[in-house]
Amino acid sequence: MPYRDPNARKEHQRRYYQEHRDKLRKQQAQYHRENRERLQEAEHNYYQENREEILKKKAQYYQQRKTDPEWRSKRREYSRTKMAERRRKNPEEARKEGRQSMQRYRQKDKVAAYAKLVEWRKANPKRYRMISQRASAHTRGKKLGAKGKFSTTYVRRLLKKQGCKCAICKKPFPPKKTPRRFEIDHIVPFIKGGSNYPINIQLLCPSCNRRKGSKIS
Ligand SMILES: [Zn+2]
Numbered sequence: 001m002p003y004r005d006p007n008a009r010k011e012h013q014r015r016y017y018q019e020h021r022d023k024l025r026k027q028q029a030q031y032h033r034e035n036r037e038r039l040q041e042a043e044h045n046y047y048q049e050n051r052e053e054i055l056k057k058k059a060q061y062y063q064q065r066k067t068d069p070e071w072r073s074k075r076r077e078y079s080r081t082k083m084a085e086r087r088r089k090n091p092e093e094a095r096k097e098g099r100q101s102m103q104r105y106r107q108k109d110k111v112a113a114y115a116k117l118v119e120w121r122k123a124n125p126k127r128y129r130m131i132s133q134r135a136s137a138h139t140r141g142k143k144l145g146a147k148g149k150f151s152t153t154y155v156r157r158l159l160k161k162q163g164c165k166c167a168i169c170k171k172p173f174p175p176k177k178t179p180r181r182f183e184i185d186h187i188v189p190f191i192k193g194g195s196n197y198p199i200n201i202q203l204l205c206p207s208c209n210r211r212k213g214s215k216i217s
Pocket residue numbers: 166167168169170171204205206207208209
């Protein structure tokens with residue numbers, strides 16, 4: 001039945017599609033299977049003929065998206081979950097991949113990479129401090145034969161759990177000062193057999209940390 005009104009026609013098409021969806025999808029899939037090469041060739045030809053135009057549009061689209069904060073945070077979230085998934089599935093492989101991509105990145109432009117790193121440190125003093133403290137705890141622990149590891153995520157969680165207060169004197173860490181002054185302490189020190197497992201970690205203010213030294217508390 002022909003429709004004069006385009007809206008009515010659309011509505012009819014929509015209803016028709018819904019009623020016959022499974023059948024139509026099957027037909028479509030079959031058509032694609034049977035004509036795969038021909039379709040691919042057509043697609044390829046179309047791309048070749050309109051290459052400039054397509055690439056320009058793509059570049060425009062990405063440029064626009066790059067500056068969209070919502071998209072950026074979504075993208076970051078997505079790559080984080082993907083990375084976590086990969087780590088869960090195959091931690092050894094993921095670590096290797098991470099190292100390799102870091103190496104590639106560094107070799108690409110060492111100077112620029114270093115400048116970027118310095119910039120990042122300046123922009124993220126708290127995180128940088130946390131990362132470097134954790135790294136030195138791990139190196140020191142390894143040297144002294146201590147077992148275990150803790151993550152910076154754990155340190156952040158601990159900071160929240162301690163209410164941003166020192167675990168010994170309970171005074172709040174200076175809040176407005178950056179970097180926030182807390183130090184990662186091992187409850188049982190390495191020289192007394194302490195580990196780098198999260199359970200052995202607490203956050204202290206610098207003066208308590210100095211006073212504690214290598215005592216257990
Ligand atoms: Zn303290």
